[in-house]
Amino acid sequence: TQLLEQSPQFLSIQEGENLTVYCNSSSVFSSLQWYRQEPGEGPVLLVTVVTGGEVKKLKRLTFQFGDARKDSSLHITAAQPGDTGLYLCAGAHNYGQNFVFGPGTRLSVLP
């Protein structure tokens, strides 16, 4: 079983603070996706990264794929209560494989 680790498991911060969450594996990813899941709903895709060192920005969210394609980070600038949710990473180690999901980071942004 291919394992993805995410850290931290839980994060509670005040509105306006910055934060970074991480997704790691001992194996190389062919591609990696980040999702956000709100209570009572299914995950929603935020971004897909495929190239080592790639950086993608989505408003206040910055996603980075490690140079060796074994890890990824999600940085949120000036967090808002609307950013509250479970952030999941999902990776495929080989093209044509199903994506495997990490356990997630549960983020709470307090007003």
Add this chain to the structure above:
Amino acid sequence: NAGVTQTPKFQVLKTGQSMTLQCAQDMNHEYMSWYRQDPGMGLRLIHYSVGAGITDQGEVPNGYNVSRSTTEDFPLRLLSAAPSQTSVYFCASSYRARTNYGYTFGSGTRLTVV
């Protein structure tokens, strides 16, 4: 914009009962899959389908059956419910099978087996 529709939203079953969780998508997606989500375990793949008439097992297939008679529908059947199957179940679809296209998820079915 229906996307992926799952029914029911909530269900309570007694041990040994059977039931079918329904999943339908209206995006003409080739790939469909079922996951279960348990605290601290992430989403684990139960079964998946790369097209009508084709299904395969995922990471945790025991106790579940699927079929894909049409592109739109991908029902999940619990044959004889057990308390270990208490979970939240998500159906997901994607434009193409196992590529970099993202998954579109339904809103989930919360199942409790007593």
